Amino acid sequence: MSAVVDDVSAQAEPGGLGGAVKRPGVAGRLFRNPMGTASVLLLAVIVLSAVLAGVLAPHDPARATDNVLTGPTALNLLGTDSNGRDILSRLLFGARGTLMSAAIAAVVAILIGLPAGLLAGYYGKWFDGLSSWATNILMALPGMIVLLAVRAAVGPNIYLTMVIFGVLMSPGFFRLVRTATQSVRNELYVDAARVAGLSDLSIMGRHILGVVRAPVIIQAAMVSGIAISFQSSLEFLGLGDPSAATWGVMVNDGFRNIYRQPLALLWPTLAISLTIGSFVLLANALRDALEDHVNVKEKTSASRRPATVAAVPATVAAEPVDAHLCEVRDLRIEYPQPGGERKTVVDGASWYVDRDEVLGIVGESGSGKSQTAFAVLGLLPDNALVTSGQILFEGKRTIDTASRRIDQSALTGLRGRRISYIPQEPMSNLDPSFTIGSQLVRPMTRILGISKSEAVTKALDLLSAVGIPNPKRTFSAYPHQVSGGMAQRVLIAGAISCDPDLIIADEPTTALDVTVQAEVLDVIRDLQTELHQGIILVTHNFGVVADICDRVAVMQNGRIVEQGDVRTILRHPAHEYTQMLLQSMLVGKPPLTRLMSDSATGGMK
Amino acid sequence: MNAHGSEDPAEVLDDIVGHIPPVSATPARGKHLLDIVDLRVAYPTKGFLSRPVEVLHGVSVAVEEGRTMGLVGESGSGKTTLGRAVLGLAPVTGGSITFDGHEIAHASRSERRKMAADIQVVFQDPYTSLNPSMTIGDILSEPLGSQGISGAEARKRVRNLLDRVKLPVDSMDRLPREFSGGQRQRVAIARALALEPRLIVCDEPVSALDLSTQARVLDLLLEIQEQTGVSYLFVSHDLDVIRHVSHRVAVMYKGEIVEQGLSGKVTESPDHPYTRRLMLASPVPDPDQQAKRREERRAFAAKVASQLGEPAA
Known part of the structure; x- marks a missing residue:
């Protein structure tokens, strides 16, 4: 079947210049996906509120008052915590620390994993062996326990913890980049660049970085989400800096007072979930947007039913008495295209073949010769339309003129057998x-x-x-x-x-x-x-x-x-x-x- | 093997005088631009203490200035590996490759970079030999950039290159996927020409193309040779293509050269049974001539089989 699809896509491909379909870029496709738009908007709101916390926050996040654990009031829109501090203000300032931690973890992981993966994938040999070995050890380490040990050794420094966490997450990037690099390294265009005299560094920069960029961005979004959950967990366990306004510390405080004021737990939990969720959804949407890019050809050739059904005069000749072994009469095969038009790949072909003879169908790529053959076999893709003509095997029709498709029931008994x-x-x-x-x-x-x-x-x-x-x-x-x-x-x-x-x-x-x-x-x-x-x-x-x-x-x-x-x-x-x-x-x-x-x-x- | 230049030296010299701009270093042996002597290539295999697999077993072949050496052979004959060894893309384990008097078989990466201006390549598959995410302009200016040519000068050169391979100037801002196979191969040829090399290794440059496109690309390669005096090491499985573009032809079989000489001689009345078998297997586009050739081939098959030690299928 793949041959059919290939043939069609070869024809769908613009044969000359100027016929190219303009496709939206990655950003365009990302925003076309509601999941992508929502996650980007949400993350933008979170980042903005972190940046503008000083302006937006109605109160000083560290100022304790006597209004302890109130529900939402006009003064404290989201209520107060067990020290009487304004929850909204603390949430806004807490976003800073949370986002900063996520950024630190992702950046550290990329800084280690990306270059190491590039070098290991491109050069292989001893560096590959050594770095893969180091990666395996890192992956075998239980992350949470390492982070607890670090905390015990150096005290509640959340940023240092996140640097260590970045190191722990770097194998993910390393493996991703290494695999992608290995697959590109042997492409002919990389050979051509070598022959053109480019240095290894410029080959990596020009030809390989472009390929690994997309998966690295996706992975970074995932890692950011995971980093936030790790950081919040550590703080929730009471291992954070209790004086800092962070979401994890707030969850900790809310949890301890869950029976007195359940809402105090809800707000930071909601913030954490929304942020992590946005990162994960963004990663998914990015993946979809980038994969769509790869599948352009198949999409244009193998999707979309026609919106309107054109009236087709199905000229059916009378059944011949003295039938050829196989005869094709005025066969016309069309494929619906995005945008409503249809592409004609076989345009009124007529021929016959008898027993004991060889009929050659000759042509260049895109001439429709394979499509004709596949129509006789009944192996056209599902969206192919036989808009006119008939195929007769020993006088028996194999095209259903009403549905304009191959009559599979007529062919089942023939294919393989006859x-x-x-x-x-x-x-x-x-x-x-x-x-x-x-x-x-x-x-x-x-x-x-x-x-x-x-x-x-x-x-x-x-x-x-x-x-x-x-x-x-x-x-x-x-x-x-x-x-x-x-x-x-x-x-x-x-x-x-x-x-x-x-x-x-x-x-x-x-x-x-x-x-x-x-x-x-x-x-x-x-x-x-x-x-x-x-x-x-x-x-x-x-x-x-x-x-x-x-x-x-x-x-x-x-x-x-x-x-x-x-x-x-x-x-x-x-x-x-x-x-x-x-x-x-x-x-x-x-x-x-x-x-x-x-x-x-x-x-x- | 006889000396490569024994035939018609006057004509070859005319060619050199007519086409080759004066070069700084005098070629060591006059007219041989590339000299491959007893070349061996072995690829390492996976596994502990496993032996490398040798794919070229002592191959000697030479390319003259301004001429084309055609390398013909079937899959697995090692013809592509020979081309890659010249480009520094295959592990040479023995013998020598001399380009313009300089030994290049074991050249380092930095030496290779200097040679980029002299030796270039056109690969078989025009779909994977162009980076899909780079515009044609970027692809063509890449080799220029590596030699320190950039900005307005590079753009001017790229326009000239597109003109030379008969692609419109507005191709510069387009991506490879907007072009057909033949047009992409023109881009690949333009990239090879960017640094005005003296030798281009053509690795099956037309085997992925339609018949009429193949003819146009071959015409273009011949025209470029006439205009610039570039030499080709032309690798192909198709004896007809090799006959059409080559001055001399070498026939490869299982990692060895079984026959080489002037193109007309090797491709029309070959001495070696393998070459003869190759020639007779290539069908001619006329039913009656082809029927005759088929009979010749069948008659020859048994004889060939005994000499090559293969069963006559």
Whole structure:
């Protein structure tokens, strides 16, 4: 299925300049998410009240009065604590300490984790070993106990405690940055920067920091939240500085007087929860905003149903008496796009294939050749619309013209049984966790209804029929133990295992070496001579077409520009696009000369 | 191996005189810009006391000034590793790589940085060889910045580069994802040209491209060579591509060079059975000629198999 999605997204991609869809930046996407907007606004309010505490606070947060543990009054909007101090003022001033602690912890953790992770990920070797070892020790330490020990040693200094807490949290950053760096280090653009003569420092600054920036910001938001909860917990346990106005100390005070004035506990708890919650939600929203960035292509190609259903004249011809094996008539496949329009990937294609012949569908990427093949197989993505035309297999319709989708019930009995498929990437079409034998046997027992031992015998016969030298060994091997050429032979064996009438081969040799390609084409040709199937071969290679096809259909931008006998098309192409493609072929051209007459202007095709 | 320059020295000299600006150091051996002798590369493997895996077993090949050396081979032949060794991206364990008279096989990072102006690269995959988050302008000015060229001068050079690879000037402010594969490969070529190098390692530069795009990119590479006299070490699995762009060709098989010589000779009437097999496996776009070639290939297969020690599949 992935091939389908790839093909579509390749087409959804703007082919030329100026077609690019403007997408909002990270900030834009963050604010489009209500969770993001709410958390940012809340944090902004908290930060502002901390900064402006001196102006906003109605009272001196440290001034004790005789009005002890009052509820909310006109004088003390949120009431007073056990020393008669104004709770609102203490909350405002307490925000300073709380936010400062969170900032200290996050900054310290980043200052240690980020550079260490960059160095370990980029250079590896001994530094990686050493720092990973140190990280493991740090992660094994019980944080709360370390913080209690620090407090016992140096007294109630909350900022020093938070520095230590930052150190304890640094492994999270280290691991994050190290993993991200390792994955980017081997990218070709980093190699290119090295060849361009950039120093390691500038490579890290330009190419790697950009990649780790996003996860580090997300992690920082999380760590800030955790730091606040740790700090408040320490103070709640009575380990903070009792003279300072902080939220943890206030919770402690409120808790001790919970029966006399429950509200005194509520306010600081609410402040702590809201702040931590905002940090966590912000981290989530940031993650969503950044991940959306990565998935742009899939979103544009694989979502959104059309808002309006256009009236489509479903021209249905009468069923032919003398039916072709498979016939496609005026097929039109469209994908809804964001914004309401639809993108046409196949635009009125008509062709047929009979038993004992190979139809080649040729075209460049984005021509719709794979889409046509997948439509016959009934494997189009869910949002694909067949807006006109019909596909007939032995005269039987497989398109439901009413819903403009593939009639899956019509195809279920055909797919695997009558129509089979040879994919482009042999390796990704074999499940790595099952042996090759079991992947061949299971479809046969299911579809043909034969016993397992019969299926095993047949599978071994098939493997030797596709030219595998030692069928028994390949039968019990796992996919990773065989080469790409062998894997493709296995898939061909699978494709013919249930005696299909039609085989659809989508670029079956593109991923193979040229010597292996020749052998695989030999296998396909020999099998057809013996079994008389009809074959649809999708390819971009005219050499492959010349080797195996009887008839050819040339596709460009979803349209079939020309079709006919292979000799006619290759020797006397009528359409200028076919002529251009053949002109691009290197065979028989004088070396070291220009291929395209229009190469001076051809750059912006 | 015969001396690389035995064929038509006058023409080669003409080329040098015609295209190469005077350089400070005289090349050690006249016309060989790059000389690789008995090169061995071995990659370390994971695990305690495990032996490195050698992927190049003593490879010797040379690139002449202003000319193209085509390296052809199938997957796993080591052709890409050879290119990466020249770029300093593969661990050299033996032999020498001499560029313009200087030994570079074990050059340090700072020596490599100085060589950046001379040796550049175009990678296979135009989708991963450009940083997706950098604009085309930033990508192209990066090599310039590393050599101390910035500001207005850098922008002028970037505009010239875009012009040379036939991309519009407004590409500067765009991101790689706004471009098609062929256009991205043009950007990668422009980046390689930024420092006016004398050698460009082209690692399968057209194998990810459509047929017509491939033709245009090959045209561009040939045109650039005509204009600037740059040398190419051109790595590809496609014999047709190699024949089209190369002056000399070396055929790699399992980490060794099995045949090298003039392009026409090696690609049209090869001596080594592996090269012959490669040639016969490459299909021609005419059904009847291809049927003939297929028969030749099948007839040849058994003979080849015995010489290479492989079963005739």
